[in-house]
Amino acid sequence: MNAHQPKSRSLVAAMMADEAAKRQARSAAEALANVPEIVDVAAWYTQHTALLHQLLHHAIKRVAAAPVSKQTQRVIQSLGRTHADLQAHTAKIAGPAVPRVLARDGVHTIEYDRLAEARAKVQVLTEELESMRAEKAWQPQFNVMSxxxxxxxxxxxxxxxxxxxxxxxxxxxxxxxxxxxxxxxxxxxxxxx
The missing domain is CATH 1.20.5 (Single alpha-helices involved in coiled-coils or other helix-helix interfaces)
Known part of the structure; x- marks a missing residue:
């Protein structure tokens, strides 16, 4: 028997056996149900809103690459409705915890949703520019005639x-x-x- 293991009849061994039995008896769902959940709603809202806009702009970019058809138009309309529904649901859950961002002037505020949308657009356009540059080996230039x-x-x-x-x-x-x-x-x- 290993010197580091408690003796089978010791009090420590009995406590460890009881604890192991308790752990095995509980399912993961039961264990998670007893865990206290503390959610920073403002932080959740900012991350969720940013992801919504990124999803929308990446999806529209992919759909826009497809040939134009009635099906493509329906997909874009469906994406728009789904995005609006998700935004409304997110705002409903967040309630008064919807953050606002202070503008550079220090006076005006901006809704975080508008900031997240702008960031998503910049991200998609930056990725598109980088892929175009890599694909075509494009560099800005000025053509002069004299x-x-x-x-x-x-x-x-x-x-x-x-x-x-x-x-x-x-x-x-x-x-x-x-x-x-x-x-x-x-x-x-x-x-x-």
Whole structure:
């Protein structure tokens, strides 16, 4: 017999046997029924709402890739109704715990639902952009027709990026308009001399 195991007739062995018998007798459902449930409804609402919007936008993206038909239109309408029903049900469960987000100005509030929808759209569009870039090896570029246009385009980009030595300095809108006008004039000269 192992020295670490209690003797079969000891009090500890009897207690362990009783505890093991109790554990085996209870089903998982019974064990879970006795567990106290504390739910942070605001946290649940934010996560649930975000997932609802992600589901909707990913599903619509997949459906939109299919050929247009009456069936596709019915699926999109059904998705919209289901999404609205789930949102209403979520708001009903959350009740007064529906969170609001404070805007950057510190004065106005935004419903979390609108923020979650915007985040889901950004997520779907970002994924789509990344897949398009990977698929087509696309990189942004500016096609110039003359050296003058190239110089003006470079100056324009530098102006938008901000002045050197002045971190956080915003570009002058009047200067940007002047540069855009000069770029337009250079293109006009090139196309119609």
């Amino acid at each position: 050296p003058k246009q190239e110089t003006l385009a470079l100056q324009f980009c530098l102006e938008i990026a901000g002045r050197r030595g002045e971190p956080g300095a915003l570009p002058d809108p009047v200067r940007l308009l002047e540069m855009a006008q000069a770029l337009y004039e250079a293109e006009r000269e090139e196309c119609a001399p």
